[in-house]
Amino acid sequence: MRGTDPVAYFTEGKAVEGSSEYELEWNGNLWRFSSEENISLFEEDPEAYAPQYGGYCAKALSEGNVVSTDPEAWKIVDGKLYLNYSPEVQKQWVEDIEGNITLADEMWPNVLVGAKIFENEL
Known part of the structure; x- marks a missing residue:
């Protein structure tokens, strides 16, 4: 974070x-x-209070990728904190919050096995 x-x-x-x-x-x-x-x-x-998916990007996780996040790209949904790579990625994520959460939930945490983590260059 x-x-x-x-x-x-x-x-x-x-x-x-x-x-x-x-x-x-x-x-x-x-x-x-x-x-x-x-x-x-x-x-x-x-x-x-801890962010979902270990603080990794919720949108990226829904696509099977592990990507770091921007603290300014966040949303609380059903009492849970979700972070995203950037405000632009956040806009994509909110287009289908429920679907993206469902996909990311299916991927997490198995997606971490052997994953290359992409860092946000803030």
């Missing part, structure tokens, strides 16, 4: 940069938060 606070998407409705002052290791990754309150919320229920 490039240091972005995952809880802030839910509490502030936007991407907020996390701080090295509020870090937590969870699920093999280092997570950053913008406040003590947000790190506490995450610790109570990390699955509620």
